[in-house]
Amino acid sequence: MPPIQSFLETLYQEYRDLTAGQVASYIPELAKADARKFAISVVTLDGRMFQVGDFQQEFTIQSISKVFVYGMAMEDWGRDRLLEKVGVEPTGDPFNSHIRLDETSHRPDNPMINAGAIATTSLIKGDTPTERLNRMLAMFQRYVGRDVYVDISTFLSEKATGHRNRAMAHLMLNFGMINGDIEEALDLYFQQCALLVTCQDLATMAAALANQGKHPITGQRVLQPEYVRDVLSVMYTCGMYNFAGEWAFRVGIPAKSGVSGGLIAVVPNQAGIAVFSPPLDEHGNSVRGLKVFEALSQEYGFHMFDLS
Numbered sequence: 001m002p003p004i005q006s007f008l009e010t011l012y013q014e015y016r017d018l019t020a021g022q023v024a025s026y027i028p029e030l031a032k033a034d035a036r037k038f039a040i041s042v043v044t045l046d047g048r049m050f051q052v053g054d055f056q057q058e059f060t061i062q063s064i065s066k067v068f069v070y071g072m073a074m075e076d077w078g079r080d081r082l083l084e085k086v087g088v089e090p091t092g093d094p095f096n097s098h099i100r101l102d103e104t105s106h107r108p109d110n111p112m113i114n115a116g117a118i119a120t121t122s123l124i125k126g127d128t129p130t131e132r133l134n135r136m137l138a139m140f141q142r143y144v145g146r147d148v149y150v151d152i153s154t155f156l157s158e159k160a161t162g163h164r165n166r167a168m169a170h171l172m173l174n175f176g177m178i179n180g181d182i183e184e185a186l187d188l189y190f191q192q193c194a195l196l197v198t199c200q201d202l203a204t205m206a207a208a209l210a211n212q213g214k215h216p217i218t219g220q221r222v223l224q225p226e227y228v229r230d231v232l233s234v235m236y237t238c239g240m241y242n243f244a245g246e247w248a249f250r251v252g253i254p255a256k257s258g259v260s261g262g263l264i265a266v267v268p269n270q271a272g273i274a275v276f277s278p279p280l281d282e283h284g285n286s287v288r289g290l291k292v293f294e295a296l297s298q299e300y301g302f303h304m305f306d307l308s
């Protein structure tokens with residue numbers, strides 16, 4: 001087995017010239033992304049970092065935020081009460097295609113699609129929008145290990161163009177599945193999507209999940225261990241849009257991707273891994289990200305059911 005750093009460098013060389021995929025363009029802020037940017041970061045449980053490429057480049061976290069906000073809502077409400085509001089059933093659909101709720105329970109299917117994420121965000125506790133945002137930022141800060149910020153331009157354009165998300169929120173309001181004022185919930189959801197992170201940050205956040213909810217460098221607790229299992233389960237079954245089954249089969253570890261080209265994966269009790277590369281495939285997953293993770297999983301036997 002090659003030392004991880006040199007393997008990352010080989011992967012970087014192998015895939016840096018890959019030009020397949022399209023940068024997300026539904027808002028101008030994302031369309032501006034440089035398709036050549038490419039980074040891989042691995043953070044082990046004892047805080048060692050192995051990285052290559054543009055791992056300090058900032059970008060908006062987008063859908064990867066859903067994982068961490070779900071964990072926070074678990075802590076705010078407990079497993080049973082959260083399950084009453086948001087299901088855990090994979091849809092096999094793109095993240096925002098369906099404006100539908102479960103016919104009998106009226107819950108959104110799972111917290112990794114937009115409807116479920118908006119419902120989850122609406123549950124974050126706090127007396128005012130500012131308090132809810134500050135609590136959420138403090139949660140992300142604990143995971144990252146430094147101060148974090150929201151990109152205002154991205155937030156404002158998501159808010160101005162997010163009619164499909166608004167429609168989902170209205171449907172959930174109709175069925176009493178969303179807490180409080182929907183514009184406030186949508187604002188907080190768009191703010192969480194516009195959080196600025198680097199590839200290094202994402203790998204560190206994933207490492208905290210791999211480490212049963214304890215930050216690998218600061219040693220701070222970021223999530224109660226009993227909820228780490230829940231978060232990893234929904235990542236495993238629902239984290240990769242309508243590629244989740246294929247991912248589970250080929251790569252075999254809990255993961256989550258986002259439209260800005262980030263992709264994180266958790267190797268339980270071993271490491272957090274992130275790739276950043278903006279061009280996306282037809283499912284909305286980073287093209288280089290998929291290649292890198294397939295190669296890593298194969299090389300290091302990361303697949304959870306690789307028992308050989």
Ligand code: GLN
Pocket residue numbers: 061062063064095096114158165190193257258259260284
């Ligand atoms: N902000 C985006 C949205 O809600 C996030 C989508 C994503 O990363 N899949 O549409």
